[in-house]
Amino acid sequence: MFFKILKKSKKTKARWGKIYTARGVINTPCFMPIATRGAVKNLAPSELEGLGAEIILGNTYHLFLRPGEKLVKKAGGLHKFMNWNHPILTDSGGFQVFSLGQKKGETRSPLLNWGRAGLPRSSVKISERGVEFCSPIDGAKHFLTPEKSMQIQLDLGADMIMAFDECTPYPATREYAAESMRITFDWALRCKKYIDKSQIPSSKSQAPNPKLQILNSKLQKKLFKTPFTKGGMGDLTPKYFLFGIIQGSTFKDLREESAKQIVGLDMDGVAIGGVSVGEPQEKMLEALDWVAPFLPEAKPHYLMGVGYPEQIVEAVKRGIDMFDCVIPTRNARHGALFVWSFDFAQDKRRGKNIFKAKNFYNVIHITNKKFTRDFSSVDKTCGCELCRNFSRAYLRHLFITKENLGLRLATIHNLAFYMELMRKIRESI
């Protein structure tokens, strides 16, 4: 994996770059559509490609429970299983264990509970060793450890894998946040150790791929005057790329300490977690500001679970390169569509630089009555399948009548919007 920064903003910490992997190039800042259970809901991989998605996110937790990582491995890995030939990043399952592993009939614990889903955490038992939780599918008990999470992700065959962390809820007490951060660091160490041990030995790295080797040396020459080899970043040999996750909640010193700890592990990328868990946006940006000075310039920075378009813009300004979020896909399914509020190509005053544009988008609820007779397209400036071919009135009709096509078209549109958003961001840097 190479990460090459092509341009840096003079005014902000924003960077435009490219991540080169054995499975393809990722333009950054990038948005990763979420394919939790091995599919971006309602979309085929070919459609994702058509939208310009370069990397998607899969999930350890869900694929572990169903169909099981061993089955995916037997299928030839997640890429082959789901027929997606571009990079995949897998989340470690840390987030899920804390958001949903409760037993049936358990009551809420106001102290431990969090999130709008109101899911109690009391059945999740966190210890130094790992996490015990109950499957929401059949109630079976499972024990997830950093090592197990790593092995699952290796079995899935992801290109980038996330360290197993304790996603600190919001709000959290200082004590909780500190303990959570400590465990996250300890687990990150264990993850790194496990991955280092499991790393594909370069001498044995499958059958040498001549094409890859040529591309490899070309890339090295092109991108770096001196080959960049540290941490295996300097070649395209299949390898597991591990991201550590910074925690520390809303406490400045904890976030700084966590950043130092995680960065100190010298992993392939750095993620900021414990964010977008219900905290106000200012708190999230504040956390980014605290952490920014510690992020290694040469490595990709990934802000987990974020977010709304304006949050992504703000985060890019603070040096973030990678994003993932359920918002575009979930909102699409719920009939909430992202629409540009003006034409960037036409409106010279507002449209040039997305960093300067204010209120650059709106969200419309397509099921609203006012769209019943609206035969215009959802977004005139959008070139997606929905906007090219169908009207708001038709999409509304599909939603009202619960026709599956509506979900698909809406998902395509919202992802197209996010892809376009990232393109505009890159162009603005």
Place this chain on the structure above:
RNA sequence: GGGCGGAUACCGAAGCAGUCAAACGGGGCAGACUGUAAAUCUGCUGGUUUUUAACCUUCGAAGGUGCAAAUCCUUCUCCGCCCA
């Protein structure tokens, strides 16, 4: 012609004397959604207002009993089913 059963808000359907403007579904309207237990969830859905409260009008129609009726009685209208 005779007998039985039914008629409740946009639809379906509970309620069968007071705590009923009336449960529950569906439909409709609006909103929420941030490392996806999420094609989900929440609120509203007779009217008006000073909208965590008050008043008015509603349970096929018209009368009646009773302090009080969607609930009991009488007649009528319509709809099922059964017998001639």
